[in-house]
Amino acid sequence: MTTDIASPVPSSVLKQPVKLACVQLTPGADKAANLRCAASRVAEAARSGARIVVLPELFNSLNGCKFFAQYAENLSPPSPEQSPSFYALSAMAADNKVYLVGGSIPEADPDTGKYFNTCLVFGPGGELLDKFRKIHLFDIDIPGKITFRESDVLSPGNRIALVSLPEYGTIAVAICYDIRFPELATIATRNGAFALIYPSAFTLTTGALHWQLLARARALDNQIYVVMCSPARDMSGPYHAWGHSMIVDPMAKVLVEADETDTIIEAELDGESVMETRRNIPLNNQRRFDVYPDAELKMPIPKIPEVFMKPAGCLNNPLDPIRLPASAPEAVDAEVELAVIIGQDCKNVEANSALEYVLGYTIANDLTARDMQSHTSQWVYCKGYDGFCPLGPVVMEKFFRMGTRPR
Secondary structure (H helix, E strand, O other): OOOOOOOOOOOOOOOOEEEEEEEEEEOOOOOHHHHHHHHHEEEEEEEEOOOOOOOOOOOOOOHHHHHHHHEEEOOOOOOOOOHHHHHHHHHHHHOOOOOEEOOEEEEEEEEOOOOEEEEEEEOOOEEEEEEOOOOOOOEEEEEEOEEHHHOOOOOOOOOOEEEEEEEHHHHHHHOHHHHHHHHHHHHHHOOEEEEEEEOOOEHHHHHHHHHHHHHHEEEEEEHHHEEEOOOOOOOOOOOOOOOOEEEEOOOOOOOEEOOOOEEEEEEEEEEHHHHHHHHHOOHOOOOOOOOOOOOOOOOOOOOOOOOOOOEEEOOOOOOOOOOOOOOOHHHOOOOOOOOEEEEEOOOOOOHHHEEEEEHHHHOOOOOOOHOOOOOOEEEEEOOOOOEOOOOOOOOEEEEEEEEEOOO
């Protein structure tokens, strides 16, 4: 079957507009007081219409290597006695019916004796959606300015957090120093995130140098919203945070920026801003992986029938492997190295619009027609199938071979 494909129009990664708020507050030595303050400010943000609320890094404690162990909580599993911040954050989300990116808290792992800088994300029912441990630790030495070594106490995390908010889409969450590593942001964007959210606490030195620059750079690179939420600046405390929480749009424009004091900032995020930016400056289908390697692809893609690519929303990682039943390969040409499958249980896609959705998905996730040509000899998609389970088979109804690849 040969089909002429019109230039694809990418589908939005943000399903509907959503108001997001950053709570910039001043943590003190009293953890219980910090939690009460956060609860009050989250409620205030929710009353103003925010549906996603972000707290700053280490919002429940003093900041500094000597304080991590003192404030650390056991989250494996959490208990009201050992994990008061976990239960407080859950209650804040549930009481206000918001998605809450709970800044970060010091975490103690009793099994390993290690400490982590950990962000907990909760849904509007108070359910835990994700637990992210800071990947890149803040180890720097600027002579005459600042020396800081988180690795003296903390251990790094080892995974990217992509959190599904069913009404809106996917957010990516990382912490502070993680923003300096563009690979993390790029992978999150290519997996369908509409916003990169960084609870952070830059110092006066690094904040003046790079705070706004990094936020705008990550937005510019990925044509996505970037959110940085800082503690307020307390010159009487042991750690002097930069403040200046900000929300940046996909064109790298600063939508709103706080000063250094206690405050709440908010902005409305909308999918059209993302898509307009990507239509006007189409980076996603201009990348030249025929000239430079795609760093995200760590290994060759196996031959069908072993691996399929799935759209975001079916599984966390669209490159996860999935086995096909023995009956499926008979309709697949042996030359095909990569297939894209689609179905009604993925983002409620109608089977008769599956191809259009595939094209939109690949653009939105930066896996474009140009990129795919080095991995495929034909494009294949499945029109309808029964169920989509990462641990079970995909039951195919029918394959359609696309004689003309989209360009």
